[in-house]
Amino acid sequence: MTRVLVVEDDPQLVRALVINLQARHYGVDAAPDGTTALRLAAARQPDAVLLDLGLPDMDGVDIIKGLRGWSRVPILVLSARQASDEKVAALDAGADDYITKPFSMNELLARLRAAVRRTEDITVAPETTLVETADFTIDLLAKKAVRDGRDVRLTPTEWHLLEILVTNPGRLITQKHLLQEIWGVSQSNKTNYLRVYMAQLRRKLETDPSHPRYLITEPGMGYRFEA
Numbered sequence: 001m002t003r004v005l006v007v008e009d010d011p012q013l014v015r016a017l018v019i020n021l022q023a024r025h026y027g028v029d030a031a032p033d034g035t036t037a038l039r040l041a042a043a044r045q046p047d048a049v050l051l052d053l054g055l056p057d058m059d060g061v062d063i064i065k066g067l068r069g070w071s072r073v074p075i076l077v078l079s080a081r082q083a084s085d086e087k088v089a090a091l092d093a094g095a096d097d098y099i100t101k102p103f104s105m106n107e108l109l110a111r112l113r114a115a116v117r118r119t120e121d122i123t124v125a126p127e128t129t130l131v132e133t134a135d136f137t138i139d140l141l142a143k144k145a146v147r148d149g150r151d152v153r154l155t156p157t158e159w160h161l162l163e164i165l166v167t168n169p170g171r172l173i174t175q176k177h178l179l180q181e182i183w184g185v186s187q188s189n190k191t192n193y194l195r196v197y198m199a200q201l202r203r204k205l206e207t208d209p210s211h212p213r214y215l216i217t218e219p220g221m222g223y224r225f226e227a
C-alpha cells in the first residue's frame with residue numbers, strides 16, 4: 001500500500017483529501033502542524049508527502065528542509081500562496097512539485113501518482129536511455145533526437161537543457177536549477193537565455209511550437225517535460 005502523509009491545518013481540506021485518497025486505496029496519515037508532520041514522517045515512512053506551506057507552528061519550507069535532511073520522499077506542496085519566489089523557495093528546498101490552491105482533486109491525484117512513479121522508476125531502471133513520445137524519440141546514450149524518422153540537429157546547449165528535462169518526466173525544474181546546471185549562473189536576470197533555448201527546442205521538436213505539448217512552461221517558475 002502506498003502511504004501518503006497529508007500535512008494541512010484546514011480540517012475541511014484534510015477531510016476531502018483523506019476521503020479521496022482512501023477511496024483510491026492509499027494509506028493516509030494526517031498532521032495538522034509541522035511538529036506532528038516531522039514526527040509522523042519519521043514514524044510512518046510515507047511514500048509521498050502532501051504539504052501545506054502555511055502551518056500554525058512552522059513554515060512549510062523549514063519542514064521540507066527538515067525532511068530532506070534524511071529522506072528522499074516525494075514532497076508535493078499545496079499552497080494558496082501565489083508569489084513565485086515562495087514557490088521557487090519550496091522547490092529549491094527540495095519539494096518535487098507545487099500545486100496551487102484551489103486545485104482539482106483529479107489533478108492532485110495525477111501529480112501524486114507521477115511523483116510516486118518517479119521514485120519507483122529510479123529503483124527499477126536507473127539508466128533510462130530511450131525517451132519516447134508520440135512525436136519524437138530521444139536516445140540519451142547516443143545523444144540523438146529523432147522526429148518523423150529524421151535526426152534533429154541540436155546544439156550542445158539545447159541538448160543539455162533537453163536532457164535535464166526529459167530525464168525528469170513530469171517534474172517541474174526551476175529556472176535557477178537549469179541556469180546553474182547549464183551556464184553555472186544563478187542570476188535570475190539570465191532567464192531570457194532559457195526562453196530563447198526553449199523556443200528553439202520547441203521549434204525543433206514540437207508539432208505546434210506555440211502550443212507545446214511536451215516542453216511546458218510554468219510561468220515564473222521553470223519548465224516541465226510531459227511525456
Ligand code: CA
Pocket residue numbers: 008009010052053054055
Ligand atoms: Ca494552512
